[in-house]
Amino acid sequence: MIHFDQVTFTYPTTPAPVLRDISAHIAEGELALLVGATGSGKTTLLRAINGLVPHFSGGHLAGSVTIDGRRTQDYPPRELADLVGFVPQDPMSGFVTDLVEDELAYAMESLGVDQQTMRRRVEETLDLLGLSDLRNRALRTLSGGQQQRVAIGAVLTAHPKVLVLDEPTSALDPGAAEEVLAALHRLVHDLGVTVVLAEHRLERVVQYADSILLLKDGQLSIASPSTAMADSPIAPPVIHLGRLAGWSPLPISIRDARRCAGPLRSALIDQRPRLHAVPESSPAIATVTDLDVGYGRTPVLSDISLQFNAGEIIALMGRNGAGKSTLLRSLIGLQTPERGTVRLDLAVEGASHSADPSQLNSRELLHQVGLVPQEPSDLFDAQDVAHECRNSDRDAGCAPGTTRALLALMAPSIIDSTHPRDLSDGQQMLLALCIIVAAKPPLLLLDEPTRGLDYPTKAKLVDILRGLAETGHCVVMATHDVELVAELATRVVILGDTEVVADGSTVDVVTGSPMFAPQVAKILAPQPWLTVGQVHDALARSHKLEDL
Amino acid sequence: MTSRMRPRWLHPMAWWAWALCLAAAATRVTNPLLLLLLIAAAAIVVGARKPDAPWGKSFEFFLILGGLIIGIRVVFQVIFGASTGNTVLITLPGISLPTWMSGLRLGGPITLESLLGAFYDGLRLATIAIVIGAANSLASPGKLLKAMPAALYELGVSVVVALSFIPQLITDFVRIRDMRRLRGRNDRGIRGYVSLAIPVLAGALDRSINLAASMDSRGYGRVSNQSASSRRLVVGLLMASIVLVMVGLYGLFTTAAHPVLGLPVVIMGLVAGGASLWRGSRERVRTVYRPDPWLLPEYLVIGSGLAVLGIFLWAEFRVGANINLWEQLHPSLDAWPTLPLWGIAAFLIALTPAMASPRPPSNSSSTRNTNEVEAVSA
Numbered sequence: 025m026i027h028f029d030q031v032t033f034t035y036p037t038t039p040a041p042v043l044r045d046i047s048a049h050i051a052e053g054e055l056a057l058l059v060g061a062t063g064s065g066k067t068t069l070l071r072a073i074n075g076l077v078p079h080f081s082g083g084h085l086a087g088s089v090t091i092d093g094r095r096t097q098d099y100p101p102r103e104l105a106d107l108v109g110f111v112p113q114d115p116m117s118g119f120v121t122d123l124v125e126d127e128l129a130y131a132m133e134s135l136g137v138d139q140q141t142m143r144r145r146v147e148e149t150l151d152l153l154g155l156s157d158l159r160n161r162a163l164r165t166l167s168g169g170q171q172q173r174v175a176i177g178a179v180l181t182a183h184p185k186v187l188v189l190d191e192p193t194s195a196l197d198p199g200a201a202e203e204v205l206a207a208l209h210r211l212v213h214d215l216g217v218t219v220v221l222a223e224h225r226l227e228r229v230v231q232y233a234d235s236i237l238l239l240k241d242g243q244l245s246i247a248s249p250s251t252a253m254a255d256s257p258i259a260p261p262v263i264h265l266g267r268l269a270g271w272s273p274l275p276i277s278i279r280d281a282r283r284c285a286g287p288l289r290s291a292l293i294d295q296r297p298r299l300h301a302v303p304e305s306s307p308a309i310a311t312v313t314d315l316d317v318g319y320g321r322t323p324v325l326s327d328i329s330l331q332f333n334a335g336e337i338i339a340l341m342g343r344n345g346a347g348k349s350t351l352l353r354s355l356i357g358l359q360t361p362e363r364g365t366v367r368l369d370l371a372v373e374g375a376s377h378s379a380d381p382s383q384l385n386s387r388e389l390l391h392q393v394g395l396v397p398q399e400p401s402d403l404f405d406a407q408d409v410a411h412e413c414r415n416s417d418r419d420a421g422c423a424p425g426t427t428r429a430l431l432a433l434m435a436p437s438i439i440d441s442t443h444p445r446d447l448s449d450g451q452q453m454l455l456a457l458c459i460i461v462a463a464k465p466p467l468l469l470l471d472e473p474t475r476g477l478d479y480p481t482k483a484k485l486v487d488i489l490r491g492l493a494e495t496g497h498c499v500v501m502a503t504h505d506v507e508l509v510a511e512l513a514t515r516v517v518i519l520g521d522t523e524v525v526a527d528g529s530t531v532d533v534v535t536g537s538p539m540f541a542p543q544v545a546k547i548l549a550p551q552p553w554l555t556v557g558q559v560h561d562a563l564a565r566s567h568k569l570e571d572l
Numbered sequence: 573m574t575s576r577m578r579p580r581w582l583h584p585m586a587w588w589a590w591a592l593c594l595a596a597a598a599t600r601v602t603n604p605l606l607l608l609l610l611i612a613a614a615a616i617v618v619g620a621r622k623p624d625a626p627w628g629k630s631f632e633f634f635l636i637l638g639g640l641i642i643g644i645r646v647v648f649q650v651i652f653g654a655s656t657g658n659t660v661l662i663t664l665p666g667i668s669l670p671t672w673m674s675g676l677r678l679g680g681p682i683t684l685e686s687l688l689g690a691f692y693d694g695l696r697l698a699t700i701a702i703v704i705g706a707a708n709s710l711a712s713p714g715k716l717l718k719a720m721p722a723a724l725y726e727l728g729v730s731v732v733v734a735l736s737f738i739p740q741l742i743t744d745f746v747r748i749r750d751m752r753r754l755r756g757r758n759d760r761g762i763r764g765y766v767s768l769a770i771p772v773l774a775g776a777l778d779r780s781i782n783l784a785a786s787m788d789s790r791g792y793g794r795v796s797n798q799s800a801s802s803r804r805l806v807v808g809l810l811m812a813s814i815v816l817v818m819v820g821l822y823g824l825f826t827t828a829a830h831p832v833l834g835l836p837v838v839i840m841g842l843v844a845g846g847a848s849l850w851r852g853s854r855e856r857v858r859t860v861y862r863p864d865p866w867l868l869p870e871y872l873v874i875g876s877g878l879a880v881l882g883i884f885l886w887a888e889f890r891v892g893a894n895i896n897l898w899e900q901l902h903p904s905l906d907a908w909p910t911l912p913l914w915g916i917a918a919f920l921i922a923l924t925p926a927m928a929s930p931r932p933p934s935n936s937s938s939t940r941n942t943n944e945v946e947a948v949s950a
Contacts, residue, residue: 074789105791117779118786120729122625122714129861134791136857143862160933162625179790358750390756402751405771419756445774459755 025186025218026050026073028244030087033068033077042068044242045087050220050235052185055212057229057249058222059258060239061478063448066222067113069239070188073220074108075101092185106135109179113190115171116163124166124174125150125159131182142181149177153207168344169200173207180211187211189221193228194475197343197504198539201228208232224478227260227507227543231277249276258479261507261543264556268563281547288559289548291568297558299531302514306334307369309467309498310355310393311378314364317350324350326522328364332467332500337493339509339530340502341540342519348502349398351519352469355500356395357381368392368467390420394465398472400456404444409455412444420463430458434488449476454485461492468492470501474508486512510534510542510554530554577869577930582621584711585719586870590925591707593877597884597918598699601901602692605911606918607699611638613922614706621925623932627712634705638698645694650682657685657905685905692905718860723806723852726793733783737776744772794857802851809848816841869929876924883918 026049033043042065050056060066071077075096078085089096091107101110109131112118121127128149132142150156153173158166163174172192179187192208193201209232211217220237223229230236236252238245245252250273253263262281266274269288275281308331315328324347332338332355340348353359354366360382367378370392381393397403406412413427420426431438435454438447444455453473460468470489474482489499489512503509509516509530516533518526518540526533531552535545544553553559563569591614598610615631622628650664666679713732720728748771752764787793816837823833891897903909 071785076785076789080785080788101785101789102791102794105789105794108789110786110789112782112786114782117782120783120787120790120792122627122712126714126718126861131790133859133861134794134857136794136859138859139861142859146861162627164626182791353750356754358753386753387756389753395754397751397754401775402748402771403755405767416755445778463756 025052025054025092026220027090028072028087029090031072031089032086033072033083035068035081035083042242043072043244046242046244047087048237048244048246050218050237052218053212053216054234055208055219055221055232056235056237056246057226057233058220058237058239059226059252059256060222061258062224062450062476062481064239065242066239067190069237069244070190070220070222071110072096073186073188074110075099075104076110102134105131105184106182107184108186108188109176109182109184111172111175111179111187111189111192113194115175118175119163119171119178122162122164123159124155124161124163127163127174127178128155128181131179135182137182145181145183149181152180152210153177154203167200169196169203172196172200172204176204176207185218187217187219189219191223191476192221193223193225195344195472198228198506199343201225201504205229205232224476225260225505225507226258227262230260230263250274261556262547265544265547265559268556268560278543278546281543285547289551291566292548292551292553292559292562295562295566297531297553298561299514299529302333302335306336306496308333309369311367311369312351312354312364313367315351315354315361315366316363317347317354317359317361323522325354325519328524330517330524330527332498334466334496334498335493335514337489337499337512337514338501339513339516340500340519341504341506341509341516342525344504346519347522348519349471352395352471352500352502355381355467355469356393357384357389387421390463390465392465393467393469394460394463395469396453396456396460396471396473398475400452401445403456403459404452406444408441408443409438409447410440412455412459416459416462422462427458427462430462431455434458434484450478450481453477454481457485457488466497468497468499470499470503472503473501474503474505482508506534506540506542509540510545511557516540579931579933581623581715581864581932582711582873582925582929583719583864583866583870584715586866586873586929587711587925588707588716589874590877591703591710593874593881594703594922595700597881598696598703600884600888602696603901603903603909603911603915604692604695605909606901606915607692607695609911609915609919610699610922611702613919614703616923617926618706618709620927621929621932622709624934625712625932628709628932631705631709634702634708637705638702641698641701642691642694645697646687646690649686649690651678653686653690656689657683659684659906661687688905715864718863721849721853723849725858729787729792733780737780740779741772741776744775748772748775806848806852809844809851813841813843813845813848816844872928873925876921876928880918880922883914883921887912887914 028046028048031043031046032041034041046069058066058069068077068081071081072085072089073091073096077083079096079100085097091104094104094107096104119127120130125146128146129142132145137145150159153176155170155173155177158170158174163171166174176187176189176192187208189208192204196204205228208219208221212219221229230249230253233249236247236249238247238252238256238258253259253276254274262276262278263274266281266284269284271281271284275284310332312328312330315325316323317325328351340351342348350359354361357366357380366381368381368384369378381389384392404412406415409431410428413431414424416427417424431454434457435451438451438455444452447455457470457473473485477485486508493499493514501513513530516526516528516530517524518533531554534540534542534554535549535552541549542554544555544559548559560569594610594614598607601607618631622631660681660683663681664679713735717725717728717732745768748768752768757764820834820836820838820841823837824835887897887901891901900910900912900915
């Protein structure tokens with residue numbers, strides 16, 4: 025169905041090719057998962073399938089990409105629209121109309137499909153993706169998962185044989201991600217659509233894939249999931265656990281892994297995971313009391329009381345729109361509460377007193393609390409990384425070079441002369457983190473820090489944040505990433521329906537929850553293990569590693 | 573009648589035509605009572621028929637805009653306007669400007685008459701803005717786009733996309749200004765705005781590139797094997813039409829030109845434009861999904877607008893025969909304005925759409941949170 029023949033692609037602005045001599049074939053009805061580090065050219069490869077590369081992007085493409093007999097050289101994207109459906113990373117930015125139903129019909133209108141067929145296909149697609157309740161809704165009022173399903177439906181109505189998706193679940197909570205993946209699964213099984221999708225969170229998708237496309241240094245290799253995962257450094261926890269326990273064949277899904285896990289569970293029966301303990305007496309850094317926040321008449325947070333202590337790493341979880349970002353904004357004084365208070369405990373010259381963050385001037389605030397926003401690029405305004413770091417030193421009033429040194433530590437590969445917006449998602453996040461950390465705020469807030477981050481960058485982030493917590497910072501992160509939470513958080517707060525639904529240590533809150541449990545916890549339930557690292561340490565301690 | 577009508581979108585052209593008629597009527601008068609009645613009619617219809625969608629909420633914004641327009645007009649009158657009438661309310665310290673700037677004035681005596689005149693004038697502008705705002709909230713620009721002739725579709729898309737970017741720019745601006753605070757910046761004034769402009773514009777550029785890519789990959793701009801010669805014909809006719817209309821209008825409004833240069837040339841230009849549109853539309857592959865039908869409610873709505881405009885024009889036309897009408901259209905500034913009977917009739921007719929149009933489809937927004945999985949409590 026999709027045929028790459030010796031494809032080499034070079035962007036006009038960079039001398040080195042992004043894709044080198046790629047030859048591959050994806051068969052009809054296959055679900056292919058594209059894997060690779062951030063900035064490895066995944067999006068470029070996906071866009072080459074529907075001709076956006078090179079027709080839209082510019083640059084030079086050698087070799088040929090053929091989709092169902094049509095070479096992309098001869099057909100611009102609009103002439104391939106009936107064959108390839110392309111769903112971009114941010115669905116909202118690709119919507120053309122205002123209403124769900126109009127958006128579903130848009131591609132068909134462009135293709136000149138007749139009235140009756142359009143009516144029929146729109147109805148079918150509404151049913152297929154579970155959107156029929158939303159048909160008259162304005163697109164802007166939908167939740168993230170609903171938007172993503174509309175974006176998929178909007179290309180499906182053209183009846184493409186190939187569906188290409190760029191990180192379809194990266195912005196979604198675990199529940200919404202499952203809705204989207206279930207819809208894709210159905211398309212592949214019932215309609216025989218060929219699907220190619222790129223995704224960093226392998227733990228969510230790898231069990232659905234028929235083949236893995238691994239993109240590394242511009243080279244592409246194809247393998248079946250179990251072979252690809254056997255030695256890939258990029259792998260979800262279930263694979264790492266399988267390798268540790270020596271399971272063969274390597275299980276890909278939770279269900280298969282549970283069936284192999286009997287011996288491992290009995291080996292661990294008398295063990296308990298070692299946890300990062302937070303000292304009992306650690307001082308409070310921020311206190312939220314009886315907080316109510318609303319937008320207009322809609323309540324977003326009601327009756328929230330929480331205390332944030334030094335040394336803690338707190339994960340805020342809950343579905344899209346549960347109020348996580350609003351709580352972070354309240355903590356930094358950007359959101360005026362309707363009721364209740366937010367107090368930051370300041371330690372100034374030994375004596376401690378507390379203050380409302382919205383009353384502090386921005387220079388004082390900078391040294392008390394910092395927020396890494398969901399779109400890190402919102403923080404940037406300089407023309408290159410070096411200037412950005414210099415501005416940061418000046419803002420924070422620290423010695424020149426502080427931010428640059430931090431950045432060199434966190435992300436050594438970043439070059440001074442790069443424009444901040446040209447950095448990859450992960451690099452942008454790390455740069456924003458350095459800018460915020462340079463002022464040494466005791467309270468550090470992060471909004472969805474792992475969106476679009478690959479596993480190595482994520483591991484680095486875990487180390488950095490853990491280091492900050494050990495030196496007395498309090499880290500609060502709003503996230504959908506259950507594996508990150510399992511790895512890093514000491515405490516989990518779940519928000520639901522504007523209130524705090526659960527608040528407790530990570531183990532207590534996430535194990536047993538079908539939505540928020542990490543893979544290891546699901547495999548080894550009812551035992552309270554969260555990460556492969558914990559299991560490894562426990563086995564090493566009891567000298568059972570060799571037995572497995 | 574209302575209860576038996578199935579909810580559907582009224583044809584957007586009907587809403588816009590109705591509103592433009594009301595706006596045109598507003599330009600003919602300065603009587604504040606008539607203008608307030610037009611605003612009231614627009615507000616009542618919006619209240620009865622606005623959809624539960626984001627653009628449905630825009631009417632309030634236009635009401636505020638109307639208030640601003642009146643305010644600015646009155647303030648300008650106080651500062652710069654020449655005073656008429658002799659009921660001096662207050663005398664501001666003034667500067668007398670040199671004679672070559674006669675007609676302009678700074679400060680000086682402020683009279684009740686001049687303030688009232690400015691208020692009437694501002695109210696007229698505000699009415700036009702508010703009535704257009706009513707159309708905007710009853711039928712979104714995106715809906716209007718669907719009713720465009722295919723040949724004008726590309727042009728329409730660029731206008732609508734540009735319009736939808738303005739609210740987005742405002743949200744971006746607020747968000748990024750918040751982020752500046754997080755970096756400890758306090759900069760205000762021109763420098764602050766300039767440093768904000770770069771990230772806001774960069775974000776907007778990114779988004780428009782994304783939108784363009786998405787539209788391209790969904791078949792936007794597909795042309796069914798249109799030959800080069802036919803494309804040249806369409807463009808040629810369009811250019812000829814523009815030139816002819818310009819020349820014709822020039823001929824119409826200047827006395828010096830030859831009479832043949834007037835109306836006949838305009839008509840020729842319009843014919844050429846129509847031919848270009850017709851020819852261009854025939855070449856397009858585009859179809860329209862569920863085009864809004866043009867039925868009795870559409871005729872009633874557009875008819876109500878035309879009737880209101882007709883009444884106002886009739887009153888203006890009859891001024892020569894009935895001198896009272898002039899007072900009703902443009903009341904003098906030293907007496908309380910009167911509300912003529914025909915004004916009330918026009919108001920009632922303008923209200924027709926509140927009853928005669930179908931309700932917009934309901935939004936079922938209450939299902940938003942209930943059909944998602946409840947977060948799991950530990």
